[in-house]
Amino acid sequence: MVRINGKRFKVNIMSAVASRGALWFTVFTGRFTANVLCAFLDRPAVQAGRKVHVIANRHPVHCCKAVKQWLADNADHIQLHLMSGYSPELNPDELLNADLKRHVSAARATSAEDLARETRRAAAPAPHRLRVLQGPRTFAT
Secondary structure (H helix, E strand, O other): OOOOOOOOOOOEEEEEEOOOOOEEEEEEOOOOOHHHHHHHHHHHHHHOOOOEEEEEOOOHHHHOHHHHHHHHHOOOOEEEEEOOOOOHHHOHHHHHHHHHHHHHHOOOOOOHHHHHHHHHHHHOOOHHHHHHHHOOOOOOO
16 A cells, blocks of 8 residues: 655746757746746856857746846846747757656655755756757758
8 A cells, every 4th residue: 555645746947958958957946936037047148158049938927027127137148039929849848848747756756855856856967868858850851
């Protein structure tokens, strides 16, 4: 018999995938706010060593005044491009999310901290992750 307590745990992950497979991510338990997004965008902007172009969905946080102001203040380092309304097939982060859900659900976390730790471990760059993030390639002839 397997005992379960019925409690659900939730963590959020935000990630950025470069065209060559570099991955930046953060796992957090709070709400997704402008401060969370701006703190996250600081990392690739500084670490990339050149101007970063971020393609994002149209989540309300991506379009809020605080983020627009932060982007204006950091225009030399980062630029945000918004995708069309709902287009997960264009977003390589969706491939990462699907891969993480497969690996993390098997871990059977017993607390939010366990879930966050397992999510960080599963999202850590690995050789197979590059193939997952690049997804299937279709070439026009």
